[in-house]
Amino acid sequence: MKLNRRTFMGTAAAASVSAPSVYAGGHGKPRVVVVGGGAGGATAARYIAKDSKGAIDVTLVEPTRTYYTCFFSNLYLGGFKEIDDIGHSYGKLAALGVNVVHDWAIGVDRSDKTVSLAGGATLSYDKLILSPGIDFVDGAVEGWDLSTQNAMPHAYKAGSQTELLKAQIAAMPQGGVFAMVAPPNPYRCPPGPYERISMVAHYLKNNNPTAKIIVADPKPKFSKMALFQEGWATHYSGMVDWIGSEFGGGNVSVDPGAMTVSIDGEDIKVDACNVIPAMKAGRIADLAGVTDGNWAPVNAADMSTKADGDVYVLGDASQQGDMPKSGFSANSQAKVCANAVRGALTGSKVFPAKFSNTCWSLISTNNGVKVGATYEATAEKIAKVDGFISATGESAELRQATYEESEGWYAGITSDMFG
């Protein structure tokens, strides 16, 4: 088996942003390799395999055998879900004909059109779809790096980190302090940190009612801010202290050994601390040479990268325009991409790109809110067309209906991703 770990040395030679032409290779069926089995990658693999009906070889590279969705992981922290409720396997994708490889992609050679895996294998592709999610920017929070993630978990890739954070919250002494260091824009799931605060507050209210929550935030405002602040005042009165950038929330360092957080010069002893650092595209996008800064710029019509027309980037890792980084967005982008990739490889009809997103958040029991929008592809970016957001002061009935709708969405998107 060929092992090719050459580092890609430039972008100009391989740059191609021409309109897709029908594949005319001489090595049997066209091959698509998808890296990353989350909302973008699993959906893209499933749709290409399903709709091409065996005409395209689809390989999905994903290290984990059970994928825990980041969306709804906050509900696990709040006690509304078990960890198994948000875990999914790839068995149905395999049954559909997707070649599921549980390994790490560690390199991309765009001139040879190959992906190298940590296990030693090399995969050839005609079209490569990268959906690696996020990694963290080195040095983003003074005192924190990945070696300290067990003392101060990020819990922003769901699974063991989420379980660890929950255990640390449960172990807080009565009247203890939970701190969150919130991320700067742009980051995965804009309402996510604030839904998490709501869910931690819900847990503490029931189990540790004199505990306090401190949020150090480098931003002056955040997604669904009025809705969350209304909910915190109503349900968790006196518990949540949100410190925005105007009050020094961005001037933060942590000491994971001493379990202290310094906010604008004031040292605070904490009992549990969730550090969510600044984010960037998952590393394989960088290794493939398709990033510009922290993210991978893409063409809105099909999610192909600006750097290479045969390499696509979906979801959080992409820099596409107006869509928030969310599982819903990645799922939506994946279906546009799958249609375009299939068209390029088999000549099937390619339809115009349409995108949409909705993000639901749970504030307290049966108290759900949502924000959403539709988007279209322009020459410059994915551009917002129309949108809506829940209102403050809504009835309990409407909030409950919104929460129940979010449960329906979770069932819908996970069956759309994993079959």
Place this chain on the structure above:
Amino acid sequence: MRFIYFAFLVFITDAAISGTESDTTDVADFEVSKEILAIIGDPEYGEYLAGDCTGCHQADGSYDGIPSITGWDIESFVWAMQSYKQKVREHPVMQMMAGRLSDEEIAALAAYFETLE
């Protein structure tokens, strides 16, 4: 008769799902023009557009909090989507999603979803 029954279902669904105050008289009286109902949808385009639906509505017709939209007859599907598009029927997500679809695209979706069991 089917429309009357369907309008009743719509009322129940709206109350259960969106929790908003639908004006049931308006919904019950809502009619789709013959010209719109006469549009023959392209099921292949509908299958592509359905990607915007199946992120929430399950393609196998399961219900877990969001209604099933599979196996509807074309007229009922078009009627429901037009009632959102024309903002007669309440629901912020559905008004947004239907609002950007052309009459031809709604017909295409109806043609596709009718084929799903």
